[in-house]
Amino acid sequence: MQYDVIVIGGSYSGMAAALQLLRARRQVLVIDAGQRRNRYASHSHGFLSQDGVDPAEIAERAHAQLSRYQTLAWHDGTASRVEGSRDAFGVALADGRCAEGRRVLFATGVSDMLPEIDGLAERCGKSVFHCPYCHGYELDRGRIGVIAAGPSSLHQALLLPEWGEVTLLTNGVLELDGEARRQLGARGVGIEEETVARLEGGADIRLTGGRLLPFAGLFTAPRNRPATPLAESLGCELEETPFGSQIKTDAAKETSVSGAFACGDVARVPHSVSLAVGDGAWAGAQIHRSLVF
Known part of the structure; x- marks a missing residue:
């Protein structure tokens, strides 16, 4: 089948984007490598209503909430390549399969150069x-x-x-x-x-x-770079920030490649769980709009 949206990255921003799309009854595939940036932290702070909660618990609870929506497909694994263009993207999975989608969202996070x-x-x-x-x-x-x-x-x-x-x-x-x-x-x-x-x-x-x-x-204050080269390999432009490089997006979170979007730490500064969730929610709504108009 062809998904409406393929979300690469199932952490906070990716799940927040997926939630908006699922509530619009869109077919969504989330590909998650399980490598949250804050996976070594015991508590998350500064996120309203979740202050002091184990970040793994926040992620697990969010995943459980997404799973209630029938149009969600979830893949535990990695994407190895993204090809194609608007309305016809192909995402190769590390296990050899390929998924097709009308839109693709990069929510892959960043790597810290310590x-x-x-x-x-x-x-x-x-x-x-x-x-x-x-x-x-x-x-x-x-x-x-x-x-x-x-x-x-x-x-x-x-x-x-x-x-x-x-x-x-x-x-x-x-x-x-x-x-x-x-x-x-x-x-x-x-x-x-x-x-x-x-x-x-x-x-x-x-x-x-x-x-x-x-x-x-x-x-x-480590410098950052996208955790994977997938977006750059597709042709998405990067931009420099005081903290390193990130995927360049417009106000609707669309990259320089039509139909490809990015959100969360990989597409905005500064970084925090609450900012990533807000960025993802906005990206999800804007992707839905792009599917309609």
Whole structure:
């Protein structure tokens, strides 16, 4: 059969888009690889009515709600290729099958390009974070370290003092001029210019000179890129943001390829669960409109 819409990515934005389409009684296929970006976090915050809930529970509950709609098809797996054009897209699945759809939605999320520091990657979502609105409050105004990953780390360090005593670790990747130092001083942010050797314990930093700096939590501002090259391979344009690259979309969430849409972290900044859900809901409604008009 030909689906009305094939949604590639079954996390928060993809499911929010699918919900609008299912409620319009459209035939929807969701392809989900099961790799939520926040899968290592134990709690999600800042999402109204879901504050403090395990993000896996939010995703499971959403999946169960979608499953009540008879026009939903769900595939646990990955897409390996997207071809075709408006009203005639073909999505190759990793298991060798091919699905056809009139519209395609990329809700694939992003990959984080983290600083290459021993012990950092395995602490992401546990004691290393990127969004203060999602995780800052739980640090209970303890000491916060910001590990510089690029120019945006200055903005991150300036934003964080509401949540605790902040130290910016330039780590050899961030040059601070006089104005930057003045701004940091005005916000009470400390500066540590010795490079980071590794992370220890929960959120402690061992410097190359041997000193150990204890923190309640750490933040870094990784650059992002689409988690898969599927949209780019189809011909969708990318655009640069202060956080990395994303799929370029118009106000209706349509990409540069007619009939192909994108939403969530892969198509907007900044990133959070609540913003991804809102973006997905809008994308779903706009895709429905494109099927009608």
